[in-house]
Amino acid sequence: MLIPHPLLGPRDAQEFTYLGDAALLNRPEGGDEAAFHAYTHLRDNPAGPHRELWYHEQGDRSWLVVTRDTATHEIVAAELAMDVKGAAR
Amino acid sequence: MADPTLAATPRLIPLCALGGEIPRQTSFGALTLIERPDVALASLAPRGGMATPAPFGLTLPQPGRCASAGDMTALWSGPGQWMIAADGQADTDFAAAVQAQAPGASVTDQTDGWVWIDIASAARGAPLDRLLEKLVNLPPAALQPGRAARTGLHHLGVFVMRQGADRLAVLGMRSAAGSLWHALTQAAQRLETRP
Amino acid sequence: MTRIPGGLVDRSRTLSFTFDGTRYEGHPGDTLASALMANGVRLVGRSFKYHRPRGIFSAGSEEPNALVTLRSGARAEPNTRATCVELYDGLAATSQNRWPCLDFDALAVNDIASPFLAAGFYYKTFMWPKPFWEKLYEPLIRRAAGLGALGRDPDPDAYDKGFLHCDLLVIGGGAAGLAAALTAGRAGASVILADEDFRLGGRLLMESHLLDDGPAAAWVAAAEADLDTMPNVRILRRTTVFGSYDHGIFGAIERVGDHLPRPETVRQTLWRITARHSILAAGATERHIPFADNDRPGILLGGALRAYVNRWGVTPQARDSDRVAIFTDNDDGHRTAADLVARGVPVLAVIDPRRDARRFGEYQLFSGATVTGSTGRRSLTSIEITRDGRSDVLECAVLGVSGGWNPNVHLASHHRGRPQWSQAHQAFLPPADLPPGMAVAGAAAGHGSPHAALRSGAQTAARLLDCSAALLPHAEDAPLCQLPLWHVPGRGRAWVDFQSDVTVKDIALAHRENMRSVEHLKRWTTLGMATDQGKTANVTALGVMAELTGASVAQTGTTVFRPPYTPVALAALGGGDSGMTFRPTRLTPTHGFAVAHGARLVEAGQWMRAQMFPRAGETHWRDTVDREVMAVRAGVGLCDVTTLGKIDVQGADAGAFLDRIYCNAMASLRVGKVRYGLMLREDGFAYDDGTCARLADTHYVVTTTTANAGLVYSRMEFARQCLWPDLDVQLISTTDAWAQIAVAGPKSRALLERVVDGFDMSNAAVPFMSCAALTVCGGVRARLFRISFSGELAYEIAVPARYGNALMARLADLGQDLGVTPYGTEALSVLRIEKGHAAAAELNGQTTAQMVGMGRMVSTRKDSIGAVMSRRKGLVSDTRRLVGLRAIDPAARIPAGAHLFAQGAARVTATDQGWVTSACWSPHLKTPIALGFLADGAERMGETIVAANPLEGDEVTLTVTSPHFIDPEGDRLRG
Incomplete structure (x- = not known):
C-alpha cells in the first residue's frame, strides 16, 4: 500500500507501523475506570471506511490519521495526528 | 602497570563509526564511497511560540528538503525538527554552537549518533540513480538534488540527502555502520560488474 | 534431427x-x-x-x-x-x-x-x-x-531487490505491450515494459503474420530499437510481473543470471514496482480438448506447435517423415496447419468437429469429426478419428490440439475481481472491477488478432495518459470462428489437468459426489493446484463441469487467481536478505575492545554484546561468570551498557510530559538528579523501566531497556503527538551518540577519579542517584550518572561514541591495581538477580507494578498512562509478589520458567502459585538462587516451596526470601 503522507507525498506502507483505530486519540480525562476500559479495550471493526493510526517509523516519525476503506484498501485521507488533535480543540 | 598519579594522560584516540582510526573509502566504477567522521551534527527543534531560527544564516528547509551554505547543511528531519551539519567540526561541541545560534530551542548533540557516508559519481547522476533503486523505495522526485528523505534501507532507518546530481550522503545509525556500509558497497560493486 | x-x-x-x-x-x-x-x-x-x-x-x-x-x-x-x-x-x-x-x-x-x-x-x-x-x-x-x-545444500547464489517507480507499467512485450510502450514513451511518460521472455515480441515472434508487408519480427526489432532510444522507457526482459498489489504496487522477478552458466552478480532480482497506471498485455493461453489418452508425448497445443515451427525452426517429430495431425474446434488450428504446410512439414489431416469448417491450405480436412483415442507407449504413434459413429485409425507422431484461447487475466483478478464469461469470445475476459490504475489490452482483453492487439495497446495507453496513440503498422484482423468442444465424450481417460493428473472422469465423479461449487471441485480433485496453477486446465474443467450440470459456463463461474502468476523462488522473495543482510547488526562502541579481550559475543536483538570474557584456564562458562561477578562485588568491573535506549527529552513542559509517561513523578526531580522510573501500558500492566536524569530545568534523558528502546520511543512520540500535542516537548533518540560504560564495584570511585579532569567524585559531591556533566582524559565531554544495577557502589559514564573504545581501554589499563575486570551480559544478569532488580523476565507484559513490589510508585496525585487501569480490582487483588528463591540443596538447579507449588500440592493448574522468572548460580551466596512471582509472596518469607518443571520432570525445593539477596538496606550503593 501507499500512504499519502500529508507532508511528503505517497510513501510505501513498509515505512510505517500500524497501531489501529484512531479513537485512541480520545484518551479519557479523569479517573473513570469504565471510560478507560472502553478506551483501552473496545474497538469498532468496520468493513468500510476506518480512521486509523499509522506511525512513520522509518521516516519522519510522525503519527498519521489515515482514513482507509478496510474492504478495498482505498485511502481517502491522511492527516498529521497533531493537526487532527489541534482541530478537535 | 600504569601510574595512577600520572597527571598528563595521553588523549583518547577516537574511532570512526566503521571501527577504524581513519575513515573508510572505496570505489566501484564511477562511484566512490567515503566515510565522513569529521561532520558534526546536532538536532534543532524550535520550542513552542518561537520564531523559526536561521542558525549560521541557514534558511531551515521545507519538508523533504535540505539546504547548504558553505560548510553548513540543514536538513528537515520531521515536523518541527531539523538536523544541522557542519563539515570538519565533529571534534567541537557543535551542539553548543547551534544552541548559541538558536537560543531557547531544543538542541541535541547527534554527531556520534550517525555514520555519514558520502557517495560521489564520476559519471554524473545516472550511476547514483541506479544505485539508489537497489537501496531505497522512493519516487525519483524525492531523490532530486536538494531533497533529503528519511526512509528505510536494508531494514535500517536512514537519511538520504542528494546534495547534487552527482553526489549524495547516506546517514545511518552509528552502531549499524558496518551493515550499512556492506549494503552500500555490495550494491555498488554489483553495479560495477553489471551496469 | x-x-x-x-x-x-x-x-x-x-x-x-x-x-x-x-x-x-x-x-x-x-x-x-x-x-x-x-x-x-x-x-x-x-x-x-x-x-x-x-x-x-x-x-x-x-x-x-x-x-x-x-x-x-x-x-x-x-x-x-x-x-x-x-x-x-x-x-x-x-x-x-x-x-x-x-x-x-x-x-x-x-x-x-x-x-x-x-x-x-x-x-x-x-x-x-x-x-x-x-x-x-x-x-x-x-x-x-x-x-x-x-x-540439501545452501543456495550458493546471491539475490537482491530493488524499487522502481513509473507512470506506466506495461506487463507483456507482445503486440499490445509494444504498442502501449511506444505510445507512452513518445508521450514522455516514464514507462517500464516487462516481459517474461528473453526476447520481446510475444506471439508476434511465433506467427507468420506480416506487419506492413514485412515479417513481424522485423517490426518488433524496429520498435525495440525505437524504445531503446527513449531515456524515459525501461525495458525489463526475462522479468515476470507475478503479482498485483494495492495502490499500483507490483512484484516482479528479473532472471538476471539464469541464462548464464553462473550468474555474474545476482541470480535474480525482486523488483517492487510502484506504477501510477498499468496495462496488462499478458496475451492469451491456448486451451486443449480432452479426449481418451490425450496425454502422450507428441500431443501438444496447436499454437505451441506453430510457435516451435515459426520461432525456433523445429518440430516435435522424431523424424522428418513423421506425420502431423491437428485437432481443432476453431480457425486457429487451421492457421497452424497452413503454417506447417508452408514450411514443408507433412500435415496428414486436420480434424475439426465443425461440419462447416473450411480449409486454410493444402491438407486433408475431416470436418464434423473428433479425435477419440491415441496409441503409443512412450510417444504418439496413431490417433483414432470418429465421424458419425465410424472410427478410423490414422498413423501420426504429432498431434496439435487447439481448443481456443483464454485471455491471461490473472493479474487483473489479483484484487479478487472475478473474470467474466464472454459468449462471443467463448472465454473469460478480465473482470469489470480491475485493480485501480490498471487497464487490459491485446489478447488478454480478448483482442487477439495482430491488428486488434496493436490498436488496443496503443489506444489503452493513449487513454490512460491522455495522449495520442502511436502510429502502427497494417496487420491482419481476421475474426476467430469457434464452436467450443469442451471434451470428447467416450470411454478411457481424458486428461484435463496434466500436471495434477485430473481427468474428465474425476470431474464427473466429483460432481456425482456433490462437489457443485467450482471451489469444491478444485479442492476435491486438486485441479489447478499444481505448480502451473492449471493455466491449461481450469477453463476446460469449467466447461466440462458446465456440461455435466447442464448450466452455462457463466453460471458455473470460475475461481479467482492469486499471486504469483508463475512460481517464484523463495530465495528471490527474500530479496537477498540472508547472511550478513538478513538484518542489521549493531555493534557497541567498545566492540573492538571486547574482541581484543577475547569476549564471547551474544546477540541481543540486533546488538552484538559481550556475553563474557573467558580467560585461559577457565573450562566452563560459569568459571568466567563467577569470576566476573566476584570481581565486581570485591573490586571494580566494566561493562558496556550503550545498548540501553536513550531518549533526549526537552521543552518547557518536559517534566509535565514525563509525569504522564512514567507512573511515578518526574517533574519533581531536581536538576542533577536521577530517578528510577516505571512505565505502564494504558491497560495498567508494567512494560518498561529505566532511569531518568534531569540535566537541566527543561532537559531530561530517559533510558529504556535494550529490547524496548524503539517501542518506548514510538510510544513517547504517540503521547506527544496524539495525546498531548499542547505540551511543549521535543524528543530525539541519542542511543548511538553516547558510549555508556558501567563502572561498578566498591573501587569504582577510585578508578573513575583517575580519568576525570579535576572533578570532585566524593560521596557528597556525587551522591547516589545524581548526575553531572564533566570532562575526562583531558577534555573529552562526558556525562556521569551514579546509578547501580549490581547493588554495588557504581557509576555509568558516557562519552561521545567515538571515544567509547578508548575510554574502556583506558579504564581497564588504569585500574589494573584495583583488579578491574571487564564483564559481560551474563555477569550483569547474575549481579542484578542477586540484587533483586527486575528485568525483561519480570516485566514481561503480564505483570504489574504491584507484583514487582512497586505498587506504591504509581502516583495517585497525577494522571499517567496506565494509572487508572492499574487500580482495577482484578489487578489490585492479585497477591502474587516478586520474591527471592533459594535452593536448599546447593547442588540443585532451578529451571527458569518452572512453576511454584506448595509442598505436597498436586502439580496442576488449580494449585499453581506462581513461576520462576530468572535463575542463576549465585557466586556470592554459593547456592542457586532465583526470582519469581509467588501468590501471597510478601507474607511467605522463610517458607519452603517447590519449583516444578513438568516438561523435563524435575523439581527443586526452595526457600522463599526477600528478592534482595545482597545488601537489602542498600548501604553498598550509597557508600
Missing part, C-alpha cells in the same frame, strides 16, 4: 547441453524445450500421480508437463519449465518423478492402479485408523508428493 529452416535462433553458433546425462546441441535463441525437440527428444518427464510418460505440451510459462531439474548440486532447481529455460552452453537438466529412469519408471504401476486413485482419493483413503497417520500415511504421501526434489 527435426530442425527446419528459418526461425529466430542463431545457427552460426552451437551450444552444448545434457539431458539425463546425454549430450545434445542447440543454438542461442533456443529454449531447453526447443533444443530437446530439435534433437528428437519427445519423452521428457513423468506425470505427478500416475507416472505417465509426458512430453512438451506448450511453448511458454503455462507448461504443465516438461518440468525438469536444472543444474546440479547446490544449484539444482526442481520443477523448472523446459519451455522457459533459455539455453546456455553447458546446461545440464535431468528428468523428474521417475525411478530408476525416465524410460522405465517403477511407480508407473500407479497408472494400473488408477481406478483407486480417483478424485478425493486422499480424503477418502487416509482417514483411519488414526494411528496409521504418523507411521504410515504421512511418510507415504510425503514420498509420493511433489515432482523434483530440492537440494
Whole structure:
C-alpha cells in the first residue's frame, strides 16, 4: 500500500507501523475506570471506511490519521495526528 | 602497570563509526564511497511560540528538503525538527554552537549518533540513480538534488540527502555502520560488474 | 534431427547441453524445450500421480508437463519449465518423478492402479485408523508428493531487490505491450515494459503474420530499437510481473543470471514496482480438448506447435517423415496447419468437429469429426478419428490440439475481481472491477488478432495518459470462428489437468459426489493446484463441469487467481536478505575492545554484546561468570551498557510530559538528579523501566531497556503527538551518540577519579542517584550518572561514541591495581538477580507494578498512562509478589520458567502459585538462587516451596526470601 503522507507525498506502507483505530486519540480525562476500559479495550471493526493510526517509523516519525476503506484498501485521507488533535480543540 | 598519579594522560584516540582510526573509502566504477567522521551534527527543534531560527544564516528547509551554505547543511528531519551539519567540526561541541545560534530551542548533540557516508559519481547522476533503486523505495522526485528523505534501507532507518546530481550522503545509525556500509558497497560493486 | 529452416535462433553458433546425462546441441535463441525437440527428444518427464510418460505440451510459462531439474548440486532447481529455460552452453537438466529412469519408471504401476486413485482419493483413503497417520500415511504421501526434489545444500547464489517507480507499467512485450510502450514513451511518460521472455515480441515472434508487408519480427526489432532510444522507457526482459498489489504496487522477478552458466552478480532480482497506471498485455493461453489418452508425448497445443515451427525452426517429430495431425474446434488450428504446410512439414489431416469448417491450405480436412483415442507407449504413434459413429485409425507422431484461447487475466483478478464469461469470445475476459490504475489490452482483453492487439495497446495507453496513440503498422484482423468442444465424450481417460493428473472422469465423479461449487471441485480433485496453477486446465474443467450440470459456463463461474502468476523462488522473495543482510547488526562502541579481550559475543536483538570474557584456564562458562561477578562485588568491573535506549527529552513542559509517561513523578526531580522510573501500558500492566536524569530545568534523558528502546520511543512520540500535542516537548533518540560504560564495584570511585579532569567524585559531591556533566582524559565531554544495577557502589559514564573504545581501554589499563575486570551480559544478569532488580523476565507484559513490589510508585496525585487501569480490582487483588528463591540443596538447579507449588500440592493448574522468572548460580551466596512471582509472596518469607518443571520432570525445593539477596538496606550503593 501507499500512504499519502500529508507532508511528503505517497510513501510505501513498509515505512510505517500500524497501531489501529484512531479513537485512541480520545484518551479519557479523569479517573473513570469504565471510560478507560472502553478506551483501552473496545474497538469498532468496520468493513468500510476506518480512521486509523499509522506511525512513520522509518521516516519522519510522525503519527498519521489515515482514513482507509478496510474492504478495498482505498485511502481517502491522511492527516498529521497533531493537526487532527489541534482541530478537535 | 600504569601510574595512577600520572597527571598528563595521553588523549583518547577516537574511532570512526566503521571501527577504524581513519575513515573508510572505496570505489566501484564511477562511484566512490567515503566515510565522513569529521561532520558534526546536532538536532534543532524550535520550542513552542518561537520564531523559526536561521542558525549560521541557514534558511531551515521545507519538508523533504535540505539546504547548504558553505560548510553548513540543514536538513528537515520531521515536523518541527531539523538536523544541522557542519563539515570538519565533529571534534567541537557543535551542539553548543547551534544552541548559541538558536537560543531557547531544543538542541541535541547527534554527531556520534550517525555514520555519514558520502557517495560521489564520476559519471554524473545516472550511476547514483541506479544505485539508489537497489537501496531505497522512493519516487525519483524525492531523490532530486536538494531533497533529503528519511526512509528505510536494508531494514535500517536512514537519511538520504542528494546534495547534487552527482553526489549524495547516506546517514545511518552509528552502531549499524558496518551493515550499512556492506549494503552500500555490495550494491555498488554489483553495479560495477553489471551496469 | 527435426530442425527446419528459418526461425529466430542463431545457427552460426552451437551450444552444448545434457539431458539425463546425454549430450545434445542447440543454438542461442533456443529454449531447453526447443533444443530437446530439435534433437528428437519427445519423452521428457513423468506425470505427478500416475507416472505417465509426458512430453512438451506448450511453448511458454503455462507448461504443465516438461518440468525438469536444472543444474546440479547446490544449484539444482526442481520443477523448472523446459519451455522457459533459455539455453546456455553447458546446461545440464535431468528428468523428474521417475525411478530408476525416465524410460522405465517403477511407480508407473500407479497408472494400473488408477481406478483407486480417483478424485478425493486422499480424503477418502487416509482417514483411519488414526494411528496409521504418523507411521504410515504421512511418510507415504510425503514420498509420493511433489515432482523434483530440492537440494540439501545452501543456495550458493546471491539475490537482491530493488524499487522502481513509473507512470506506466506495461506487463507483456507482445503486440499490445509494444504498442502501449511506444505510445507512452513518445508521450514522455516514464514507462517500464516487462516481459517474461528473453526476447520481446510475444506471439508476434511465433506467427507468420506480416506487419506492413514485412515479417513481424522485423517490426518488433524496429520498435525495440525505437524504445531503446527513449531515456524515459525501461525495458525489463526475462522479468515476470507475478503479482498485483494495492495502490499500483507490483512484484516482479528479473532472471538476471539464469541464462548464464553462473550468474555474474545476482541470480535474480525482486523488483517492487510502484506504477501510477498499468496495462496488462499478458496475451492469451491456448486451451486443449480432452479426449481418451490425450496425454502422450507428441500431443501438444496447436499454437505451441506453430510457435516451435515459426520461432525456433523445429518440430516435435522424431523424424522428418513423421506425420502431423491437428485437432481443432476453431480457425486457429487451421492457421497452424497452413503454417506447417508452408514450411514443408507433412500435415496428414486436420480434424475439426465443425461440419462447416473450411480449409486454410493444402491438407486433408475431416470436418464434423473428433479425435477419440491415441496409441503409443512412450510417444504418439496413431490417433483414432470418429465421424458419425465410424472410427478410423490414422498413423501420426504429432498431434496439435487447439481448443481456443483464454485471455491471461490473472493479474487483473489479483484484487479478487472475478473474470467474466464472454459468449462471443467463448472465454473469460478480465473482470469489470480491475485493480485501480490498471487497464487490459491485446489478447488478454480478448483482442487477439495482430491488428486488434496493436490498436488496443496503443489506444489503452493513449487513454490512460491522455495522449495520442502511436502510429502502427497494417496487420491482419481476421475474426476467430469457434464452436467450443469442451471434451470428447467416450470411454478411457481424458486428461484435463496434466500436471495434477485430473481427468474428465474425476470431474464427473466429483460432481456425482456433490462437489457443485467450482471451489469444491478444485479442492476435491486438486485441479489447478499444481505448480502451473492449471493455466491449461481450469477453463476446460469449467466447461466440462458446465456440461455435466447442464448450466452455462457463466453460471458455473470460475475461481479467482492469486499471486504469483508463475512460481517464484523463495530465495528471490527474500530479496537477498540472508547472511550478513538478513538484518542489521549493531555493534557497541567498545566492540573492538571486547574482541581484543577475547569476549564471547551474544546477540541481543540486533546488538552484538559481550556475553563474557573467558580467560585461559577457565573450562566452563560459569568459571568466567563467577569470576566476573566476584570481581565486581570485591573490586571494580566494566561493562558496556550503550545498548540501553536513550531518549533526549526537552521543552518547557518536559517534566509535565514525563509525569504522564512514567507512573511515578518526574517533574519533581531536581536538576542533577536521577530517578528510577516505571512505565505502564494504558491497560495498567508494567512494560518498561529505566532511569531518568534531569540535566537541566527543561532537559531530561530517559533510558529504556535494550529490547524496548524503539517501542518506548514510538510510544513517547504517540503521547506527544496524539495525546498531548499542547505540551511543549521535543524528543530525539541519542542511543548511538553516547558510549555508556558501567563502572561498578566498591573501587569504582577510585578508578573513575583517575580519568576525570579535576572533578570532585566524593560521596557528597556525587551522591547516589545524581548526575553531572564533566570532562575526562583531558577534555573529552562526558556525562556521569551514579546509578547501580549490581547493588554495588557504581557509576555509568558516557562519552561521545567515538571515544567509547578508548575510554574502556583506558579504564581497564588504569585500574589494573584495583583488579578491574571487564564483564559481560551474563555477569550483569547474575549481579542484578542477586540484587533483586527486575528485568525483561519480570516485566514481561503480564505483570504489574504491584507484583514487582512497586505498587506504591504509581502516583495517585497525577494522571499517567496506565494509572487508572492499574487500580482495577482484578489487578489490585492479585497477591502474587516478586520474591527471592533459594535452593536448599546447593547442588540443585532451578529451571527458569518452572512453576511454584506448595509442598505436597498436586502439580496442576488449580494449585499453581506462581513461576520462576530468572535463575542463576549465585557466586556470592554459593547456592542457586532465583526470582519469581509467588501468590501471597510478601507474607511467605522463610517458607519452603517447590519449583516444578513438568516438561523435563524435575523439581527443586526452595526457600522463599526477600528478592534482595545482597545488601537489602542498600548501604553498598550509597557508600
